[in-house]
Amino acid sequence: MQANFLPLDWYAKQAELQALLDITTPIPTLAERARIAQLEAELSASVADFKPGNGPLGDEWATVNLDRNGDGVVNQQDIDDYNADLLLIP
Numbered sequence: 001m002q003a004n005f006l007p008l009d010w011y012a013k014q015a016e017l018q019a020l021l022d023i024t025t026p027i028p029t030l031a032e033r034a035r036i037a038q039l040e041a042e043l044s045a046s047v048a049d050f051k052p053g054n055g056p057l058g059d060e061w062a063t064v065n066l067d068r069n070g071d072g073v074v075n076q077q078d079i080d081d082y083n084a085d086l087l088l089i090p
Helices: 008-023 030-049 076-087
Strands: none
Touching (some): 008 030
């Protein structure tokens, strides 16, 4: 199975953009307009990078074995164990 995931900062940028759009009505300041344009460009670039077929090349792929107990089945316990391990990462 392969999947592309948007980086976490994409969601932060999306939230910042939405907040700017919400508070700048009706007339955004020059600084707000510049930041809105910058965020829109960064978000568009991020989305373009994550369309199918635009994945990393060679050894850049990250992989994870979700079958944590090695029984050949990925079940809820495996997912819970994986999520618990993520909480241990500093």
